[in-house]
Amino acid sequence: MNTPTALELVGVSKSYGPLTALNNVSLSIKPAQFIGLLGQNGAGKTTLFQLLTGLFNSDEGQISVCGHDISQDPIGALSTLGVVFQQATLDLDLTVHGNLKFHCLLHGLSRKLAEERINSELDRFDMQAVRDKQVRSLSGGNRRKIELIRALLHQPKVLLMDEATVGLDPESRKSLVNHVVSLCKEREIAVLWSTHIVEEVQAADRVIVLDKGKILAESSPEELQAQGIEPNLSLADAFSQLINNNKEIGVAYE
Ligand SMILES: Nc1ncnc2c1ncn2[C@@H]1O[C@H](COP(=O)(O)OP(=O)(O)OP(=O)(O)O)[C@@H](O)[C@H]1O
Ligand SMILES: [Mg+2]
Incomplete structure (x- = not known):
């Protein structure tokens, strides 16, 4: 199948x-x-x-x-769908838990199931320590992890x-x-x-x-690396080569 x-x-x-x-x-x-x-x-x-x-x-x-x-x-x-957008979308004044709980409720999870999911995802990412902290006080890396956790709470595919x-x-x-x-x-x-x-x-x-x-x-x-004209290109070089060729061909914005 x-x-x-x-x-x-x-x-x-x-x-x-x-x-x-x-x-x-x-x-x-x-x-x-x-x-x-x-x-x-x-x-x-x-x-x-x-x-x-x-x-x-x-x-x-x-x-x-x-x-x-x-x-x-x-x-x-x-x-x-679970989504983490380019621009951060957490409420900085709410706690981590508040942001996560709101997302669960929006997705129709019961309060009990919401708490279970929040706990297990915070455990999985080793983030229980920030559960009751205001998002404003978190580092950029931890804010992104919380956004990822939030995106997972309704178990997207x-x-x-x-x-x-x-x-x-x-x-x-x-x-x-x-x-x-x-x-x-x-x-x-x-x-x-x-x-x-x-x-x-x-x-x-x-x-x-x-x-x-x-x-x-x-x-x-x-x-992708093997597609380049020269052998042993790095992925970064292969990417640049593709973009530069496209500039020369001038295909876009038709
Ligand atoms: N709302 C909009 N109105 C007019 N033009 C837009 C709008 N949104 C995006 N564009 C234009 O569409 C093109 C694609 O933009 P898009 O934001 O999708 O690119 P991107 O790959 O996400 O770029 P970046 O890496 O900067 O985030 C760009 O030329 C951008 O200026
Ligand atoms: Mg973009």
Whole structure:
């Protein structure tokens, strides 16, 4: 039997006035796959996340999350999605527990189940010590971990992480990536991890390179490295080469 698809996009396009932010994007992610979405500033990563979360409608194409079409059945789709947006969205004046509890209640969990989930996720991330602290008092790395915990409380099947490591030091970045890679495998969650930092996707099952709204390449990190003209390219060099070739061809913003 074929493994079901966790996330599927077919021919998705989105323009802001004359600017084509996404141009005929198709991709498919299966459970327990960690997919790196690699793109420079303005590539269209956040636009893609906004379409996946139903904040905007695409101009063309279909998006389905665990079989739920985002435009026909947004509630079904959103109930299976966990999201960490590029900009932090925790309430700084509430405690960690307050932020997490509110999310559980929004997702219709009973108070008892909410407490059980909050406790087990705080344990899993070794974050019980900050449970009753105001979010304002937390380090940037811990705030991001709390956002990740919040995204997991309703037990999503697909996790969207949009530049979740922005502002973190290299150690905290590595720690967050490692946490998400292990969650992906342990809980069979499909992960779409967007970033412009190449090291973060070195361990991905597949890397999708997005530039000026178009997918330029999709393969394992090793295959991407092997595609370069010179042998033994690093992943960072292979990424730069793809972007530079695209500049020369001048395909985007048609
Ligand atoms: N609401 C909007 N109105 C008009 N143009 C927009 C809007 N949002 C994004 N854009 C433009 O669409 C393109 C894609 O932007 P997007 O934010 O999706 O890229 P990104 O890959 O997330 O970039 P970054 O790495 O800087 O976060 C950019 O040229 C951006 O200026
Ligand atoms: Mg962005």
